[in-house]
Amino acid sequence: MGKIPKGSEKDHEGDEMCVSEKKEKQQDHSGVSRRKFLKAATLVGCTAVIANPSNASAYKEFEGWPDRYGMLTDFTLCVGCRSCEKACNEANGLPAPERSFDDGSVFNEMRRPTQDAYTVVNRYQDPNEPDKPVYRKIQCNHCNEPACASACPIHAYTKTKEGPVLYDPDLCFGCRYCMIACPFNVPAYDYDSALEPKIVKCVMCYDRIKEGGIPACADACPAGAVTFGKRDDLLKLAKKRIYQKPDRYIDHVYGEHEVGGTGWLYISGVPFEDLGFPKDLPNKPPIELTKGFLGAVPVVFTVWPALFGTIYAALKHRDELENNKTEHQVKEEGEK
Numbered sequence: 001m002g003k004i005p006k007g008s009e010k011d012h013e014g015d016e017m018c019v020s021e022k023k024e025k026q027q028d029h030s031g032v033s034r035r036k037f038l039k040a041a042t043l044v045g046c047t048a049v050i051a052n053p054s055n056a057s058a059y060k061e062f063e064g065w066p067d068r069y070g071m072l073t074d075f076t077l078c079v080g081c082r083s084c085e086k087a088c089n090e091a092n093g094l095p096a097p098e099r100s101f102d103d104g105s106v107f108n109e110m111r112r113p114t115q116d117a118y119t120v121v122n123r124y125q126d127p128n129e130p131d132k133p134v135y136r137k138i139q140c141n142h143c144n145e146p147a148c149a150s151a152c153p154i155h156a157y158t159k160t161k162e163g164p165v166l167y168d169p170d171l172c173f174g175c176r177y178c179m180i181a182c183p184f185n186v187p188a189y190d191y192d193s194a195l196e197p198k199i200v201k202c203v204m205c206y207d208r209i210k211e212g213g214i215p216a217c218a219d220a221c222p223a224g225a226v227t228f229g230k231r232d233d234l235l236k237l238a239k240k241r242i243y244q245k246p247d248r249y250i251d252h253v254y255g256e257h258e259v260g261g262t263g264w265l266y267i268s269g270v271p272f273e274d275l276g277f278p279k280d281l282p283n284k285p286p287i288e289l290t291k292g293f294l295g296a297v298p299v300v301f302t303v304w305p306a307l308f309g310t311i312y313a314a315l316k317h318r319d320e321l322e323n324n325k326t327e328h329q330v331k332e333e334g335e336k
């Protein structure tokens with residue numbers, strides 16, 4: 001489900017050179033050679049361009065693909081039924097949970113997405129009415145400028161033009177930089193695949209969207225708490241609801257601006273920090289903020305050694321995968 005279909009869109013223009021370098025490496029099956037390692041230096045070069053403060057002016061904030069899709073969750077409508085969790089598991093072929101989907105004891109703890117649950121619903125208290133529960137559905141927010149994608153040294157993540165942020169498990173080699181970079185603590189690590197490490201997360205049901213359908217969780221929600229549509233339309237809908245019922249909602253659409261904007265938007269009757277949302281997130285995407293830090297530290301002492309080591313490991317992992325595939329193909333041909 002999380003695999004990027006062939007021909008899917010790449011992220012913004014600044015990555016073009018890095019992407020073409022990556023493609024070239026994918027065509028070379030000869031092992032992690034010196035030539036490959038030198039090619040990797042070009043990748044480092046791409047990163048160094050980002051790290052160089054003299055290039056800061058070249059950075060342009062990416063406002064997102066026009067017409068991209070998004071989701072809107074209205075916490076005032078959510079009743080905590082967990083139909084969205086069940087639908088997500090079924091749509092993504094995930095295993096049934098240890099405790100059934102109608103077991104309310106899960107609300108006694110705070111959960112986060114895992115390899116077996118790309119979305120979870122947690123229960124909070126309304127600070128003004130402590131007896132009134134407020135339920136929050138959590139999953140990837142499909143950021144306009146995803147920090148996970150910025151942090152991934154081998155570009156395993158893609159921000160599609162349709163809106164979902166996807167990842168390629170065949171490229172992932174398990175460095176987990178994306179987990180550290182995500183401001184919403186979303187990507188989960190699949191510990192069951194020790195030989196084939198991979199990250200897992202919600203992909204906004206990309207396959208369903210591509211076929212004209214709607215994400216399973218939105219389809220299953222009996223309360224109308226999750227709405228799928230064009231992000232621009234959802235933003236208008238969110239603001240309209242707040243305008244029409246100012247006593248019901250706080251005057252904030254979460255995700256409109258946070259970290260440069262997210263594809264998944266939220267409206268609520270209680271402050272977002274009371275629902276465990278990260279407080280005071282900047283409106284700038286993380287890639288712009290990290291540039292200053294990277295530029296302030298001599299690249300040769302920090303970024304380069306780390307990236308050379310990381311890229312070497314990435315190339316080695318990829319070659320192992322490719323060699324396995326080639327051996328498999330040879331075996332299949334021999335059997336014909």
Ligand code: SF4
Nearest residue numbers: 140141143147148182
């Ligand atoms: S919420 Fe986290 S994992 Fe999802 S797109 Fe944003 S940075 Fe990436």
Ligand code: SF4
Nearest residue numbers: 088202204205215217
């Ligand atoms: S959009 Fe799809 S993958 Fe994401 S939480 Fe909903 S059902 Fe799960």
Ligand code: SF4
Nearest residue numbers: 078079081082084221
């Ligand atoms: S299906 Fe809808 S109402 Fe039920 S828990 Fe999920 S978001 Fe809330």
